[in-house]
Each structure stands twice: as structure tokens, then as C-alpha cells.
Amino acid sequence: MYDETQLKIIDATMTLIIEKGYSGATTKNIAKLAGVNESTIFRRFDGKKEIVIAAMELPKWNPGLSESDFTYHGDLEEDLTSFSRIYMSKVTPQMVKISIGLRSAELEGAALPGIMKVPMVFKKVLMNYFTQMIANGNMRDCNVESISLQFIAMNFGYIFLDASFGDKLVGVSKEEYIRNSIRVFVSGIREK
Template identity: 45%
Template sequence: MDETSQKIIDAAMSLVRDKGYVATTTKDIAREAGVNECTLFRKFQSKKDIVLSGMEQERWRGNLTPEAFRNIQWELVPDLEMFMTEYMNRITPDFVRLSIGLRAPQLYEEAAPLVMKVPQAFLSTLTEYFQEMERRGKLPHMDFECLALTIFSSTFGYTFLNASFGDQLFSVSREQYIRQSVQTFIQGIQNQK
């Protein structure tokens, strides 16, 4: 990709993150990228084309793949803490705001599969982890997809609230939240045995 195209993509994604897809115009993108609108349209067919090109780039999507969770110890507490920590390390407040900005009806059909790659990577990897823990005799048989969704929802919720409000809403540190969430989760599993 040439430098001008990348400037246009970076400008568009920054504006969508800050203003939302609908409020971002091609004039705004051109101005932010330091090019004229004609140049923008020589490089891309539309605003949607620019944004979808940006979503294909690792820089503008959550860099979360199953490989992020490779430091497994096969012990529930450190492993669940690792899953939550890796998610929170990679899904930054900027990415959360960008994913919110991308939720426009004009873009949803094309954007949703790309945005869903992040939760899919987390959920599928954690579900497989739970299944392996059962095979190793460290977990009883349970609805592992539901358990993975519980951990993901807790992790996503903290990440979303932190991105939206910072420390204005709560004073619980990320580390404290992870430790307490994992302990509560494990107590819940033990009560079901």
C-alpha cells in the first residue's frame, strides 16, 4: 500500500473512532490526511471502502488471535487471569471506541464479521481450553461455551466501561478486577460440582 493510501486509511479510522462512521465525511478524511478529495477518490471508491480497507489492517483491528493465549499453565487461576489480561492488553480503549464508531447500519453487514473476529478468537480458544482441562481431569463436564461466554462478558464489560469512563466510574484496578473475577468464577464452578 502506498503512503498516501495509508494516510487516508489512518485519517478515516481515527475520525471514525472519534466521531463515528456516520458523522465522518470524505471531506473530513481528506483534510485529516492532508490530501484533496479527488486524491481520496482516486485511491478508494467510497468512505466505506476506506474503512473496510482499514479494518483489514492489524493496526486498526483488535490484535487478538488464538496465539495470544499460548502461555497456558493448565492451572485454572493463572490461566484465566492470563486470558483476561491478554484481552485487556490488546483491546485498547482506542479499539473499543473504534468498534463503537463502526456500528453504523451503512457498514454493519461488512464490518460485523471483522469486528466479531476478536470475541470469536477469545471464545473459541477459551472453550477449547476448558475442554482440555476436562480431558486432563481438572474440570468436570460443564457447558464450556457458556463458561467461556461468562469470562468473556466479564472481561469485555470491564474493558468497555474503562474505555468509556476511565476511572470516573470505578476505582478498581484492572489487576484487582481480574483477580476477583477469576476467584468468583472458580467459586461458582466449585459450587456446581
């Protein structure tokens, strides 16, 4: 798909975007980090925007979450704990930093489809799951989209805080956070 030089350019670009944001990742700095001439970048890609779009296709720079990643058995606490673990194993602090670094008017939404894939997949899985759990009488009737967004926010919030502040703010392990937050979340939605 991409040759070694292109991959070096993609990796350098995304590394700099994490560190400096999209605007701060200049082609001069990309070339230096990739170990290529700046002109090589433009021979291999039309520009920085095309490099980002190429990166969104690669597992290293896009977590590739899919509906098939999620299986469930009908036990709210067990299933949602599994969902959180899967989500947090793929949506890492690095992925959050990429997402933040790609928020730029210069991209004009070019990276948005790649960034939106993960939350859209997770939302769809959750909405289907919660709809089924309500129909089976396993949880109280509620607005499925709203509860799905709450669950996404609960999971993304931990990763965002960890990516942004690390142990300066986050004093609980990911696993402990998952266990505690799922227990509280499930107690609020379980059918009484």
C-alpha cells in the same frame, strides 16, 4: 501494501469514526484530517466503506488476536489470568470505540467480519480450554459455550466501561480487576 497517502486516509478515517461514528466521519473531514484533497480519497479508495475494510487488515486498527497468543498449563487461576491479560492488552479502549463507531446500517455488515474475528478467536480458545479442563477433572461439568461467553463478557465489560467512562466510573486498575474477577470466577467453576 498501502502507500503513505492511503495510510493517512485510513488513520484519519478511523480517528474520526472513533470521535464521531461512521456517519459523522465525512469524506470532507477525512480529507482535512489526512491533509489531502477530498478527490484523493476517491482516487485511492472506492469510498469510506473500503477504507474501513482496509483498516480492519492493519494491526493499528484491529488487534489481531490469534489462537497462538494463548498458552496454558492446566492451572485455572493462572491460565485465566493470563488469558485476561492477553485479551485486554489487545482489545483496548480504542478498539472498543472503533467497534462502537462502526455499528452503522451504512456499512451493511462490511466491517462485521473484521470486528467479529477477536471475539470468535477468544470464544474458540476458551471453549477448547474449558472442555479440556472438564475432561481433566480440573473444573466442574458445565455448558462450555455459556461459561466461555461469561468469561468474554467479564473481560469485555471492563474494557467497555473503561472506554466509555474512564475513571468517572472505573476506580480499579485493570490488573486489580483481573486478579479479583478471576479469583471469583475460578471459585465458581473449579471442581470441588
